[in-house]
Amino acid sequence: MAVIVWWLLTVVVVAFHSASAAVIESTWEVEYKYWWPDCEEGIVMAINGQFPGPTIDAFAGDTVIIHVVNKLSTEGVVIHWHGIRQKGTPWADGAAGVTQCPINPGETFTYKFIVDKAGTYFYHGHYGMQRSAGLYGMLIVKSPKETLRYDGEFNLLLSDWWHESIHAQELALSSRPMRWIGEPQSLLINGRGQFNCSQAAYYFNKRGETDVCTFKENDQCAPHTLRVEPNRVYRLRIASTTALASLNLAVQGHQLVVVEADGNYVAPFTVNDIDIYSGETYSVLLKTNALPSKKYWISVGVRGREPKTPQALTVLNYIDATDSRPSHPPPATPSWNDTDRSKSFSNKIFAAKGYPKPPEKSHDQLILLNTQNLYEDHTKWSINNVSLTVPVTPYLGSIRYGLKSAYDLKSPAKKFKLDHYDIMKPPANPNTTKGSGIYKFPLGIVVDVILQNANVLKGVMSEIHPWHIHGHDFWVLGYGEGKFKPGVDEKTYNLKNPPLRNTAVLYPFGWTALRFVTDNPGVWFFHCHIEPHLHMGMGVVFAEGVDRIGKMEIPDEALGCGLTRKWLMNRGRP
Numbered sequence: 001m002a003v004i005v006w007w008l009l010t011v012v013v014v015a016f017h018s019a020s021a022a023v024i025e026s027t028w029e030v031e032y033k034y035w036w037p038d039c040e041e042g043i044v045m046a047i048n049g050q051f052p053g054p055t056i057d058a059f060a061g062d063t064v065i066i067h068v069v070n071k072l073s074t075e076g077v078v079i080h081w082h083g084i085r086q087k088g089t090p091w092a093d094g095a096a097g098v099t100q101c102p103i104n105p106g107e108t109f110t111y112k113f114i115v116d117k118a119g120t121y122f123y124h125g126h127y128g129m130q131r132s133a134g135l136y137g138m139l140i141v142k143s144p145k146e147t148l149r150y151d152g153e154f155n156l157l158l159s160d161w162w163h164e165s166i167h168a169q170e171l172a173l174s175s176r177p178m179r180w181i182g183e184p185q186s187l188l189i190n191g192r193g194q195f196n197c198s199q200a201a202y203y204f205n206k207r208g209e210t211d212v213c214t215f216k217e218n219d220q221c222a223p224h225t226l227r228v229e230p231n232r233v234y235r236l237r238i239a240s241t242t243a244l245a246s247l248n249l250a251v252q253g254h255q256l257v258v259v260e261a262d263g264n265y266v267a268p269f270t271v272n273d274i275d276i277y278s279g280e281t282y283s284v285l286l287k288t289n290a291l292p293s294k295k296y297w298i299s300v301g302v303r304g305r306e307p308k309t310p311q312a313l314t315v316l317n318y319i320d321a322t323d324s325r326p327s328h329p330p331p332a333t334p335s336w337n338d339t340d341r342s343k344s345f346s347n348k349i350f351a352a353k354g355y356p357k358p359p360e361k362s363h364d365q366l367i368l369l370n371t372q373n374l375y376e377d378h379t380k381w382s383i384n385n386v387s388l389t390v391p392v393t394p395y396l397g398s399i400r401y402g403l404k405s406a407y408d409l410k411s412p413a414k415k416f417k418l419d420h421y422d423i424m425k426p427p428a429n430p431n432t433t434k435g436s437g438i439y440k441f442p443l444g445i446v447v448d449v450i451l452q453n454a455n456v457l458k459g460v461m462s463e464i465h466p467w468h469i470h471g472h473d474f475w476v477l478g479y480g481e482g483k484f485k486p487g488v489d490e491k492t493y494n495l496k497n498p499p500l501r502n503t504a505v506l507y508p509f510g511w512t513a514l515r516f517v518t519d520n521p522g523v524w525f526f527h528c529h530i531e532p533h534l535h536m537g538m539g540v541v542f543a544e545g546v547d548r549i550g551k552m553e554i555p556d557e558a559l560g561c562g563l564t565r566k567w568l569m570n571r572g573r574p
């Protein structure tokens with residue numbers, strides 16, 4: 001009798017489980033393809049022949065299984081699931097050299113992870129500069145108990161595009177002297193942009209220097225129009241996977257209510273446009289309450305760097321619209337160097353009601369000085385005077401198998417002596433060091449990270465750096481101007497309702513304070529999301545719960561390179 005009852009219970013549990021959590025499984029072949037992302041022929045990284053890659057549509061709690069087949073003939077590949085915390089599956093995070101080996105040409109690697117939290121996410125290549133080559137797509141996790149009310153939704157994946165290949169770009173950046181890659185030729189919305197024509201040329205092009213776009217059906221650069229019904233509410237899920245550009249998005253004639261940032265609900269606030277940095281995602285609600293006979297521009301432009309790239313445009317099209325095109329020019333992007341405007345947007349973002357407050361105190365504090373430097377005449381970005389060199393053997397494997405010679409065992413400095421550093425001037429000593437040392441934390445502690453910006457190598461200038469953490473969300477406790485003052489500036493932290501995010505911007509000449517809990521055993525990348533900056537060493541690595549990693553089950557397939565390959569080959573033998 002007892003046996004029967006047990007069996008019945010099991011059936012009930014299994015049935016409930018399968019009804020509430022699904023398995024989403026696909027096979028993705030990654031290859032280079034000729035494509036016309038901005039109406040000019042280029043080479044993109046396509047997944048199953050598509051650019052951008054397919055959208056993953058899941059519900060919170062679902063298991064995602066993706067078999068990635070590397071169809072590139074001469075280079076490895078990995079895919080990072082940006083914003084997914086990978087609880088219990090750090091080996092599936094997809095950061096080459098950190099959590100796994102690059103997948104060899106011809107080989108297949110299977111990512112398997114749970115998407116535990118509803119939100120707007122994306123995925124992208126995390127090896128070399130493959131994200132810049134177009135290896136990306138949306139990852140949408142819906143909530144079975146969505147509290148926001150809306151009638152429909154659209155995804156807007158924003159990126160920037162260069163005509164030069166990533167191989168040429170990588171070489172340029174690593175050359176002595178460094179050759180800067182310059183500003184992108186185009187901005188893309190869902191992989192579509194226009195380089196040699198403008199949809200809005202009618203309005204601003206008095207000298208006729210730009211052609212009005214004439215798209216043919218099925219043109220790969222023809223914009224996706226958003227078709228909406230009047231008097232409805234739509235959720236726009238916006239993600240930026242740019243290599244370089246900080247962006248601003250506006251919808252002509254409509255206000256936007258920001259409701260989500262990086263997979264966390266925020267206290268709703270209304271704006272005319274949003275700033276979005278590389279690595280960030282937002283959901284905004286848009287009410288279609290404008291004149292339904294008209295069409296409206298959705299415009300995306302560059303901020304934070306002097307723009308040399310035209311706006312990306314698409315159209316919000318009411319189904320009843322009688323006008324053939326929007327009746328006004330597209331909204332102008334706010335001036336690129338109005339940093340106060342950008343900060344005012346960041347300062348409007350607070351956690352939605354019901355989110356846990358951050359712990360009152362931290363157990364550990366890192367002060368990370370961001371500088372641009374030289375290493376043997378190569379231009380580098382350094383954190384506390386170390387430019388990160390990601391080792392061949394993934395850290396996760398080195399720690400799992402106790403391989404002591406795979407990376408620098410000495411941790412980089414936790415603090416930089418700011419007293420003797422003038423952040424408002426080029427570095428007095430431009431030379432830096434390289435290293436592969438990491439920060440190790442025990443499980444269950446609270447860590448504060450203060451990112452400190454500084455002047456670049458030459459001239460009077462400081463750049464924007466959007467910092468992204470893997471395996472976590474952090475609380476953004478605050479932003480400040482100038483040099484961080486330990487013991488003083490902590491008092492200004494917002495401990496009441498700071499937003500939880502996975503990406504936070506570091507403004508020029510300022511600091512940004514973040515707090516997170518070491519609740520996820522694994523090895524986690526924390527880095528500037530600007531692709532060339534990361535390529536030039538702008539990142540650090542956190543190892544959490546080292547003793548737990550030592551007992552972790554990691555698929556051998558993740559570690560078939562460097563010293564872990566050697567270890568696996570000799571397993572069981574002296």
Ligand SMILES: [Cu+2]
Binds near residue numbers: 529
């Ligand atoms: Cu950066």
